[in-house]
Amino acid sequence: MEIKETLDCKGLSCPMPMMKLAKAMKGLNSGEVLEMLGTDPGTKSDLPKWCEKTGNIMVASEDLAGGVNRALIQKS
Numbered sequence: 001m002e003i004k005e006t007l008d009c010k011g012l013s014c015p016m017p018m019m020k021l022a023k024a025m026k027g028l029n030s031g032e033v034l035e036m037l038g039t040d041p042g043t044k045s046d047l048p049k050w051c052e053k054t055g056n057i058m059v060a061s062e063d064l065a066g067g068v069n070r071a072l073i074q075k076s
Contacts, residue, residue, distance in 0.1 A: 001033055001059070001072070009038035010068060017043045018050060021073070025056060028075040033059065036071045044069050 007024050009017035017038045024034055036047075044061070051058045051073060059072040 003035045003072070004028055004032040006035045006037065009036060009040070009043070011039060013040050014042045014046070018046055021047075021050070022054075025054075025073070025075055030075055033072055033074045036073060037064075038069055038071075039067050043071075047071055047073070 005024060005028065007020060009020055012020070017036070017040055021034070021036055028034060036043075047061070048058055050056075055076040057074040057076060059074050061069065061071045064070050
């Protein structure tokens with residue numbers, strides 16, 4: 001899977017990661033994948049809800065070292 005863009009939201013608190021994600025997704029074409037890196041624990045629960053609401057697809061989510069969460073989101 002090719003990652004079109006990486007969005008670094010480490011150190012940002014809610015609602016900034018989700019706002020930056022929404023803006024970044026507008027610049028992608030259908031089928032392209034964005035990688036989002038973040039440390040805000042709220043984003044882990046907000047992201048699946050946002051994808052469901054917007055019709056985008058959360059392909060994967062994993063916890064990395066240092067409290068970083070990595071999510072792959074595919075634009076619908």
